Amino acid sequence: MRAELLGFKIDTYDFESAVEYAKNISGQVVTINPEMMSNPDMKEIVNSAELVIPDGIGVEIGLRISGHNVKRIPGIQFAHRMLQECKSAALIGAKLEVNTLACENLKKEFEDLNIVYAQDGYFKDDERVLEELKQSNPRLVLCALGSPKQELFIIEAKKLLPEALFIGVGGSFDVWSGQVERAPEIWQKLGLEWLYRTIKEPQRFKRIFPTLPLFMLRVLRERFIPKGV
Ligand code: UDP
Numbered sequence: 001m002r003a004e005l006l007g008f009k010i011d012t013y014d015f016e017s018a019v020e021y022a023k024n025i026s027g028q029v030v031t032i033n034p035e036m037m038s039n040p041d042m043k044e045i046v047n048s049a050e051l052v053i054p055d056g057i058g059v060e061i062g063l064r065i066s067g068h069n070v071k072r073i074p075g076i077q078f079a080h081r082m083l084q085e086c087k088s089a090a091l092i093g094a095k096l097e098v099n100t101l102a103c104e105n106l107k108k109e110f111e112d113l114n115i116v117y118a119q120d121g122y123f124k125d126d127e128r129v130l131e132e133l134k135q136s137n138p139r140l141v142l143c144a145l146g147s148p149k150q151e152l153f154i155i156e157a158k159k160l161l162p163e164a165l166f167i168g169v170g171g172s173f174d175v176w177s178g179q180v181e182r183a184p185e186i187w188q189k190l191g192l193e194w195l196y197r198t199i200k201e202p203q204r205f206k207r208i209f210p211t212l213p214l215f216m217l218r219v220l221r222e223r224f225i226p227k228g229v
Contacts, residue, residue, distance in 0.1 A: 002052075003068040006218055008037055010052045010063065012070045018053055019081055022165060028154050029167040031055035031075025034062070034215035035207060036147055045151045053078060057191030058212055062219040072191070076172040076182070079142055082165070086140035088114045090133055092153070093121035093144030094173035101177035121145045126156070134160045141166045144173045 001012045010032060013021060022029060027050030034056055036042045046052055053073040054060055060072040083089055083106060091103055099120045106113060117136035121144060123129050133141065141157065141164050143150040150168035158166055174180040182188070183196035194212075198204045 003063055003070065005062050005066055006037055006222060007043055008032065009047050010054055012068055014071060015073050018073055018078065019085065022051055022082060023085055025050055026163045026165055028158055029053065029165065030151060031078065031168060032059055034058035035211050038211045038215055039148065042148060045148065045155065058215055065219050065223050075169055076175060079167050079169045079172055082140055082167065083113055084110055087112065088116045088138045089140040089142065090117035090136055090138040091115060091142050091173065092119045093150065096120040098173050098177040098179055102173040105176055105178065130157055130160055133157060138164055140164065142169050144169045146170060
C-alpha cells in the first residue's frame with residue numbers, strides 16, 4: 001500500500017499493520033519528514049527503501065491534502081516497538097555516552113532484548129563498523145546518525161546483512177538515554193511536537209523554516225495546479 005507525494009513513495013499502513021509488515025521483511029525503513037522531502041537527492045534513497053513511514057505531522061497533512069487518509073507513525077515509537085518485537089539489535093549512532101545510556105535503559109525495559117552491537121555515531125572508519133556489524137549479525141539495526149548520513153550508511157549495511165531490518169531513527173537515542181525529553185503527550189497528540197522541540201531548542205528554527213512552509217506550498221501546487229501550468 002503506497003501513496004506518492006512530490007515524487008516520494010510513502011507506505012500508508014497504520015501503526016499496527018506497519019509493525020506486522022516490518023516483522024516479516026528485511027531491508028531499509030525510512031521514517032520520512034518534510035525536511036527529507038525537500039532534498040532532491042533523497043528521492044532515490046527513499047524510493048528504494050523497503051518501507052517508508054510518515055514520521056512527521058507535515059507528511060500526514062501533505063498526504064491528506066493529496067487524498068490519502070493516513071495517520072502519521074512517529075519513527076521513535078515505531079523503532080521502540082520493533083525493539084520489543086525483535087530478539088537481537090544493534091544500536092549505531094549518537095554520542096558515546098548517549099549511546100551507552102540508551103542501551104542500558106533499553107536493556108532494563110526489555111529483558112529479552114539482546115543488544116549485540118553498540119557503536120557511537122562519530123566514527124570515521126565505516127569499513128570497521130560495517131565489518132563488526134556484519135559479525136554481530138543482528139535482526140534489527142537502529143541507526144541514529146541524522147539524515148541523510150543514516151540512510152546512506154544503511155544502504156551500504158543492508159548489502160552485508162540481507163536478513164536484517166534497518167531503521168534510521170534520527171534523535172531517538174537522545175530521548176532513550178534520558179538526555180532529551182520528548183514533548184508532553186498533549187503536544188504529540190496535537191501534532192505539535194516540532195513546535196515544542198523548536199521552543200526548547202530555538203537553533204532548530206532554521207531547520208524547519210523555510211522548509212516546512214515551502215513543503216506545504218509544493219504539496220498544494222501538486223494537488224491543485226495541473227502539471228505544465
Ligand atoms: N549524529 C551522529 N553522528 C553524526 C551526526 C549526528 O551520531 O555524524 C547523531 C546525533 O548525536 C543525534 C542524531 O544523530 O543523536 C541526530 O539527531 P537529530 O536531532 O539531528 O535528528 P533528526 O532531527 O534528524 O531526527
